[in-house]
Amino acid sequence: EAGVAQSPRYKIIEKRQSVAFWCNPISGHATLYWYQQILGQGPKLLIQFQNNGVVDDSQLPKDRFSAERLKGVDSTLKIQPAKLEDSAVYLCASSVGSSYNSPLHFGNGTRLTVT
Amino acid sequence: SQQGEEDPQALSIQEGENATMNCSYKTSINNLQWYRQNSGRGLVHLILIRSNEREKHSGRLRVTLDTSKKSSSLLITASRAADTASYFCATIGAAGNKLTFGGGTRVLVKP
Numbered sequence: 001e002a003g004v005a006q007s008p009r010y011k012i013i014e015k016r017q018s019v020a021f022w023c024n025p026i027s028g029h030a031t032l033y034w035y036q037q038i039l040g041q042g043p044k045l046l047i048q049f050q051n052n053g054v055v056d057d058s059q060l061p062k063d064r065f066s067a068e069r070l071k072g073v074d075s076t077l078k079i080q081p082a083k084l085e086d087s088a089v090y091l092c093a094s095s096v097g098s099s100y101n102s103p104l105h106f107g108n109g110t111r112l113t114v115t
Numbered sequence: 116s117q118q119g120e121e122d123p124q125a126l127s128i129q130e131g132e133n134a135t136m137n138c139s140y141k142t143s144i145n146n147l148q149w150y151r152q153n154s155g156r157g158l159v160h161l162i163l164i165r166s167n168e169r170e171k172h173s174g175r176l177r178v179t180l181d182t183s184k185k186s187s188s189l190l191i192t193a194s195r196a197a198d199t200a201s202y203f204c205a206t207i208g209a210a211g212n213k214l215t216f217g218g219g220t221r222v223l224v225k226p
Contacts (some may be wrong), residue, residue, distance in 0.1 A: 004157070033214075041204050042119075042216035043158070056213050091157055098212050106157030110226060 002026065004107035006092050012113045018080035021110045025073070025094030029077050031055075032069055033104065035091040043091055049075065050098065083115045119147075119204040119217030126222045135190040136220040138204030140183075145207040147180055147187050148214070152201045161189075161202075166209070194224045 005024040013019050025032050031050050035043035045067065048055040059069070064083070069075040078088055089111050093104040107115040118136055122137045127211045136149070152156040164187065166173050171178050176202045177190040201219040208215070 012207075035216075042205075042218045045213055045215070048213065080160050093157075100207055103160035103163055104150075104158070104214065106159070107221065108157045110156070 004092055004094055004105055007109070008050035008110055008112075010111050012115065013082055015084055015114050016081040017080065019082055019112060020076050020078045021090050021092075021112075023061045023077070023092030023107060025075070025092070026105055029094035029096055029105070031098055032071070032075050032093045033077070033093040033095075034067055036085055037089045037090070037109070045089075046077070047109075048097055055098075060079075081115065082112075084114050087112060087114045117158075119206050119215065121202070121204060121217045124218070125183055125221045125223075127225065128194055130194060130196055130224055130226050134194050134198070134222055134224070136189050136202055136222070137218040138187045138189070138217055139163045139216075140187075140206050141185065143209040144177060144182070145209050146190045147178075147207075148205045149178060149189050150205060151188075152203065152219070154200075155185075158203065191222075194205075194222075196224050198222060200225045 007101045033048050034046045037043040046060045047067045049055040049069040052069045067077045089109040091109045093106045095104050119138045119140045132195045145170045147162045149161040152158045156219045164180045184196045201221045203216050205216045
């Protein structure tokens with residue numbers, strides 16, 4: 001099966017600019033996740049979707065980050081305006097069911113550098 | 116905040132040796148998962164162990180879970196250079212549905 005697709009692979013922007021990341025999960029996977037991974041740390045959940053509904057966005061900085069999952073398939077994550085501390089790898093993952101009982105499948109991520 | 120904390124933070128071994136890393140967590144869990152991340156890549160799921168299980172095996176991997184000590188261990192036997200990666204534990208809280216990752220153990224297997 002095709003894996004989780006993410007684009008772009010790399011992005012360099014200046015602070016206060018905006019940026020968007022795209023994710024296409026594995027076909028048939030109901031749950032989609034966006035994680036932020038700062039260099040040298042473990043991934044931190046930003047938002048979790050079940051189909052096209054939000055399950056958890058408690059750690060999403062909503063003043064600058066937004067995410068949507070139209071039609072319960074593809075998803076986009078946007079940052080506007082970006083700050084230096086947003087420099088990280090943004091990982092998208094999907095699972096058949098909830099992470100309660102099914103493993104997550106990750107894409108290779110988008111590495112964001114904010115200068 | 117991170118639920119799981121891995122120990123050690125970094126590990127360097129020779130090919131053929133065993134590698135053991137530990138994960139401690141703070142609150143009750145439903146299950147615990149281990150993932151591997153090669154440099155510049157996404158995470159790959161290795162093993163899921165439920166709170167009522169004590170040990171699971173998958174190939175050269177062995178995972179144990181001790182809920183009384185709130186800890187888990189991952190053993191990689193007969194390590195290979197290709198096992199060089201970061202290894203993360205992740206937990207699902209008993210009351211929640213969010214997978215929370217630890218900070219990882221960076222493993223270097225020298226040929």
